[in-house]
Amino acid sequence: MATKLLNKAGAWQCKLLSFGGRAFIINHVLQSQTLYLMAAMAPPKTIIKQIEMYLSNYLWGEKEGKKSYHWCSWDNMSFSLEEGGVGFKKLQDICNSFAVKRWWRFIIEDNLWTKISHAKYCPRSNPLSKVTNSKDSSSWRNLLEIRDKAENNILWKINSANSLFWWDIWTSSGSIEQLANPNYKPGNIKVSEYLCDRKWNIERLQDTVFPKVIQQINDVHIGNPRIKDHTLNAKRSFTCSSAYQLLRTKRGTSPLVAKIWNKDLPFKISFNTWRILKNKLPLNEVLQKIGKGLFGKKVESNGLGMAMEQSMSSCRSIQAKNSKFDG
Secondary structure (H helix, E strand, O other), rough: OHHHHHHHHHOOOOHHHOHHHHHHHHHHHHHHHHHHHHHOOOHHHHHEEEEEEHHHHHHHHOOOOOOOOOOOHHHHHOOOHHHOOOOOOOOHHHHHHHHHHHHHHEEEHHOHHHHHHHHOOOOOOOHHHHOOOOOOOOHHHHHHHHHHHHHOOOOOOOOOOOOEEOOOOEEEEEEEOHHOOOOOOOOOOOOHEEEEOOEEEEHHHHHHOHHHHHHHHHOOOOOOOOOOOOEEHHHHHHHHHHHHHHHHHOOOOOOOHOOOOOOOHHHHHHHHHHHHOOOOOHHHHHHHHOOOOOOOOOOOOOOHHHHHHHHHHHHHHHHHHHHHOOO
């Protein structure tokens, strides 16, 4: 997969494209090449790192047959524009969102794949109680690795009470197994066994869990018994974009940096302004810090101000052209 992506990137001469053209190809072509495979399986982390290295090399380009200096790492650029990034996505976060989707289908849907998986990996136990085994397949181990993150964002609505009493999360505080923490391994008992005339059987609950847990159970509303228990998302729908936003690495927003990404400005101007704010331009002061400065020449103390003025003048010229066009 990494070799195929490298050959695909070689079809476009990066030296003939601006930063905006390279970023467009990365977002809409190169990263899209890997989506189908990541939706079916989880690639090894070494492959993911290798692919991101190819993408980073393609963005920064080459000079005289050698790779150009990477003024910013791929991890720092893989944040949203509001968070001070360039808008790229980490492939590991995309893989995690697809893994959550596979887990979602595993617990929600009733098809041939889920039946085979249940029969093979958990014929007599609940999937939520399974532990990782080195003899299991890589796809199943990947599901178990993402299980806790997925389950913490799934809340069941009690209707027909066919959800599992111990393992499914149908209270606002988590599963009953997490709240009660029993000293034995609970079975696959359904919620319906703790109901009496569509009300909670307090006597049986007192024999099973602590009073604090009973209070949280009493706060759970019991819905229409003719409807199956379902998650609180709209109509059991699942979107990878929502899972990606939940699982991706986040950092604080920066209103100043977010303003430079204006749709009326060319990408290269916004990108250069971003590099100025992040101090990622090849100014002599920066070059000296990385051991590539012109030590024998006079240092330009106002190099950053000159670069900022050049970028702002470009923005003002574009704004003047737009105002003439509007007039």
